[in-house]
Amino acid sequence: MNDRPVPESVAASLSLSLFASRLVMELSEFIATGTKTDTLHRLCRMGEKVFSAKPAERERAKLVEADPMLGLLPTPEHIRLIPEACSQIGVPQTEWVSFMQRLQGDLQAIMGVSGDDVGPSKEAANRLRRFFDALGDLAIDQSRETGITEPEDEDTTWTIPSLIG
Amino acid sequence: MDNTLAHRVRSEAKSVRRLAGSLENYLRRNLAFRRHPSELKPLFRFYASAFMSIRKYGLLSILDIDKKDELYARNLLKELYTVKRILQLLYDKMHAAVQAETLNTPYPILLYLNKLCSSIPAMKAQNVTVGFLTAQPMMYYHYPMEKVIALSDLLRLTIDGFPAFPTSLALVGYPYTESTNPLLNCALIHELGHFAWAKLPISAQVGKTISSLSVAGIPFGNLLLQRHISSSGQAACADEVFQVIVIGGLRAWTPTRLPTRVRN
Numbered sequence: 001m002n003d004r005p006v007p008e009s010v011a012a013s014l015s016l017s018l019f020a021s022r023l024v025m026e027l028s029e030f031i032a033t034g035t036k037t038d039t040l041h042r043l044c045r046m047g048e049k050v051f052s053a054k055p056a057e058r059e060r061a062k063l064v065e066a067d068p069m070l071g072l073l074p075t076p077e078h079i080r081l082i083p084e085a086c087s088q089i090g091v092p093q094t095e096w097v098s099f100m101q102r103l104q105g106d107l108q109a110i111m112g113v114s115g116d117d118v119g120p121s122k123e124a125a126n127r128l129r130r131f132f133d134a135l136g137d138l139a140i141d142q143s144r145e146t147g148i149t150e151p152e153d154e155d156t157t158w159t160i161p162s163l164i165g
Numbered sequence: 166m167d168n169t170l171a172h173r174v175r176s177e178a179k180s181v182r183r184l185a186g187s188l189e190n191y192l193r194r195n196l197a198f199r200r201h202p203s204e205l206k207p208l209f210r211f212y213a214s215a216f217m218s219i220r221k222y223g224l225l226s227i228l229d230i231d232k233k234d235e236l237y238a239r240n241l242l243k244e245l246y247t248v249k250r251i252l253q254l255l256y257d258k259m260h261a262a263v264q265a266e267t268l269n270t271p272y273p274i275l276l277y278l279n280k281l282c283s284s285i286p287a288m289k290a291q292n293v294t295v296g297f298l299t300a301q302p303m304m305y306y307h308y309p310m311e312k313v314i315a316l317s318d319l320l321r322l323t324i325d326g327f328p329a330f331p332t333s334l335a336l337v338g339y340p341y342t343e344s345t346n347p348l349l350n351c352a353l354i355h356e357l358g359h360f361a362w363a364k365l366p367i368s369a370q371v372g373k374t375i376s377s378l379s380v381a382g383i384p385f386g387n388l389l390l391q392r393h394i395s396s397s398g399q400a401a402c403a404d405e406v407f408q409v410i411v412i413g414g415l416r417a418w419t420p421t422r423l424p425t426r427v428r429n
Contacts, residue, residue, distance in 0.1 A: 014251055129236060
């Protein structure tokens with residue numbers, strides 16, 4: 001393994017990948033057994049935050065400030081993954097914002113399901129699974145691209161000689 | 166689901182288990198033969214418990230894998246791969262902590278910094294303790310752990326028994342070769358200031374004022390800071406300027422004789 005510090009952006013990509021893959025698995029279990037676990041509920045709530053991301057930088061900054069789960073969408077690069085994930089599952093990139101609203105509704109539908117009433121939400125769960133499957137793939141690719149490089153500038157400070165110099 | 170996919174999932178799970186086991190052994194072996202400052206204990210406890218839970222997860226995750234559908238298996242494979250990368254990320258900080266044994270660190274300064282933290286009410290309220298790590302490159306660091314904390318929150322949803330990261334621990338890294346530098350106390354207090362900036366509501370109180378001063382170029386308008394503004398943004402620059410002021414202020418309070426403690 002490499003001794004050099006791992007950049008924070010890798011931690012962010014891994015967070016997104018972990019979140020996406022776990023949500024897909026929980027949704028698969030939900031479709032197969034109709035069981036809505038506590039983990040699924042919590043992941044759905046976190047997913048809503050992914051969808052509330054706006055393309056504008058200012059909006060993104062507000063979101064990150066307001067939400068401690070900033071590990072999910074910390075950089076503009078991560079937001080760019082969302083339209084790309086949409087296009088991979090056949091949704092045109094120009095329609096990604098309205099598609100996000102639909103997925104947000106799907107998450108709310110799953111959270112609202114109670115008892116045996118899982119029938120209509122299976123279609124919603126499948127849509128979500130396909131999207132997050134694609135998003136997880138992209139996040140993994142991004143973490144590979146970032147790799148382990150030198151630490152980012154904001155994590156470091158100057159050594160004493162350079163401060164004096 | 167085809168057998169090849171199930172086989173890949175099983176071998177990835179085995180690899181995760183083995184890697185977590187090796188890291189746990191590495192940690193325990195080093196803790197047995199080296200003496201570390203007690204401030205790092207919560208961090209080591211976190212690592213030991215994290216590796217144990219990941220080992221167990223590697224075993225449990227593949228139970229009934231043959232009965233699952235393909236999308237589930239594919240995502241489990243992705244998850245296992247991600248967990249393996251996370252182990253790499255955990256190792257990175259753990260290795261730096263393991264190297265920072267008592268004999269290699271400026272122990273009196275560590276005691277002094279902890280005493281300083283306990284004298285600041287807002288930091289005392291959060292039980293802040295300082296721990297040193299050794300940094301590989303020739304730089305001083307404050308390790309911002311926010312994203313690792315967010316990641317460990319997600320891991321707690323994924324892996325049974327995964328521990329919470331000790332959020333009150335301020336991790337400061339310094340180059341191994343600088344441990345006898347006479348100006349080390351200034352640099353380490355500077356790094357501790359970054360932790361305080363992130364944890365305490367300092368930026369809300371003085372951030373804008375410092376930013377406006379640094380943008381106007383008075384009195385911090387030197388080339389180094391201008392470069393820092395253009396590369397990291399105004400907020401990061403305000404943090405950096407504040408730390409420069411903190412060094413000056415706290416240096417004046419630093420006693421000439423640092424506290425010592427006899428260790429058993």
